[in-house]
Amino acid sequence: xxxxxxxxxxxxxxxxxxxxxxxxxxxxxxxxxxxxxxxxxxxxxxxxxxxxxxxxxxxxxxxxxxxxxxxxxxxxxxxxxxxxxxxxxxxxxxxxxxxxxxxxxxxxxxxxxxxxxxxxxxxxxxxxxxxxxxxxxxxxxxxxxxxxxxxxxxxxxxxxxxxxxxxxxxxxxxxxxxxxxxxxxxxxxxxxxxxxxxxxxxxxxxxxxxxxxxxxxxxxxxxxxxxxxxxxxxxxxxxxxxxxxxxxxxxxxxxxxxxxxxxxxxxxxxxxxxxxxxxxxxxxxxxxxxxxxxxxxxxxxxxxxxxxxxxxxxxxxxxxxxxxxxxxxxxxxxxxxxxxxxxxxxxxxxxxxxxxxxxxxxxxxxxxxxxxxxxxxxxxxxxxxxxxxxxxxxxxxxxxxxxxxxxx
Ligand code: GLY
Numbered sequence: 001x002x003x004x005x006x007x008x009x010x011x012x013x014x015x016x017x018x019x020x021x022x023x024x025x026x027x028x029x030x031x032x033x034x035x036x037x038x039x040x041x042x043x044x045x046x047x048x049x050x051x052x053x054x055x056x057x058x059x060x061x062x063x064x065x066x067x068x069x070x071x072x073x074x075x076x077x078x079x080x081x082x083x084x085x086x087x088x089x090x091x092x093x094x095x096x097x098x099x100x101x102x103x104x105x106x107x108x109x110x111x112x113x114x115x116x117x118x119x120x121x122x123x124x125x126x127x128x129x130x131x132x133x134x135x136x137x138x139x140x141x142x143x144x145x146x147x148x149x150x151x152x153x154x155x156x157x158x159x160x161x162x163x164x165x166x167x168x169x170x171x172x173x174x175x176x177x178x179x180x181x182x183x184x185x186x187x188x189x190x191x192x193x194x195x196x197x198x199x200x201x202x203x204x205x206x207x208x209x210x211x212x213x214x215x216x217x218x219x220x221x222x223x224x225x226x227x228x229x230x231x232x233x234x235x236x237x238x239x240x241x242x243x244x245x246x247x248x249x250x251x252x253x254x255x256x257x258x259x260x261x262x263x264x265x266x267x268x269x270x271x272x273x274x275x276x277x278x279x280x281x282x283x284x285x286x287x288x289x290x291x292x293x294x295x296x297x298x299x300x301x302x303x304x305x306x307x308x309x310x311x312x313x314x315x316x317x318x319x320x321x322x323x324x325x326x327x328x329x330x331x332x333x334x335x336x337x338x339x340x341x342x343x344x345x346x347x348x349x350x351x352x353x354x355x356x357x358x359x360x361x362x363x364x365x366x367x368x369x370x371x372x373x374x375x376x377x378x379x380x381x382x383x384x385x386x387x388x389x390x391x392x393x394x395x396x397x398x399x400x401x402x403x404x405x406x407x408x
Contacts, residue, residue, distance in 0.1 A: 024087070027088050031092070033051065041056055045375035049351065054071040056074040057071070058070045060163065075107075077100060079386075080382060086130065098127075101139070108120065108146070115178075116143050121185045140192070144188070148198055154227070155230050161173070162174060174226070175212075175224055176224075180206065186201055222237065222240060223237050240368060260272075260321045263403075290343075291311045292314075312360065319390045342391065358375060
């Protein structure tokens with residue numbers, strides 16, 4: 001089958017209408033909010049639906065023993081501006097994206113966080129893909145250097161340390177499942193620069209994560225503390241999940257997303273197989289729902305708290321898994337799941353009331369910290385938009401390249 005046909009996802013007229021109108025509303029909200037932001041960026045919504053905003057400059061770090069992720073969401077707003085440009089062809093979004101990118105660019109030198117991958121994969125990389133302007137690409141490459149520098153090499157493999165400056169022992173020995181979704185920056189940098197060391201770092205991390213994070217039932221730990229010499233897992237634990245041994249749904253989503261991207265970028269079947277195993281676990285735990293609870297093992301009334309951001313991440317990942325999968329029946333299955341999740345998000349979770357400035361209600365940033373629960377999160381809105389773009393305009397927001405070893 002020619003690639004451009006395989007990249008076009010078959011949908012009904014009703015789905016096309018729903019997805020198209022949702023992108024219309026996304027672009028409208030973004031245009032209304034952009035002039036109100038000043039130099040700050042939307043983060044999560046407050047109970048009244050307004051955006052809580054943070055400056056792009058806020059880095060991650062420890063205050064005493066307490067850890068803060070800082071502003072890792074600023075790039076996603078640039079991504080929404082770029083997706084709005086692609087959807088509408090209105091140049092004003094491109095002008096805004098460039099202005100915002102200048103505010104975000106300072107974070108390309110940030111040595112404190114793996115989230116540098118999220119920040120630049122959602123902003124400078126689509127900026128480069130869409131405009132071809134190496135100004136965007138060169139910013140992303142500086143950021144990729146910082147992410148590659150987080151590689152900690154042990155006797156049994158290498159991993160990217162997730163949190164904090166590397167001279168802080170707490171950060172150096174720890175890695176998080178979210179890092180899997182940050183690997184896109186390294187894969188992209190290898191292609192952009194012709195320097196394969198970025199890809200080697202990403203693959204080493206993906207392999208070590210597969211050994212240390214995936215439990216016997218195919219659920220994942222949120223975080224792992226390694227012995228920095230031997231590379232053995234000292235313990236699995238959580239920061240945003242219900243408990244150390246629970247299945248935090250967004251963490252499972254980041255893992256699925258990361259292994260799908262690793263399959264696309266390396267052509268290695270083992271990553272596709274891992275993504276399928278993790279996705280099968282996730283679908284089984286959904287038990288017929290389209291939006292997961294924030295943690296599959298949450299109990300009592302907490303079990304009713306949803307995470308639409310997890311649903312958005314997984315929808316986007318499964319649409320890509322469906323596009324890549326060489327077996328037509330498996331491809332149709334994963335595409336079908338991705339579409340069903342996306343449809344449910346548009347129909348049941350989209351914030352159409354003007355007072356709610358985010359796109360998706362019922363995202364859950366961090367239940368243990370009581371932050372961003374029930375409202376929109378900037379990353380949930382971004383991955384929701386990415387999934388919509390994959391369906392409505394394949395190749396226009398994210399490239400539809402794929403390694404021929406996966407597309408058999
Ligand atoms: N730090 C990524 C997340 O909150 O899912």
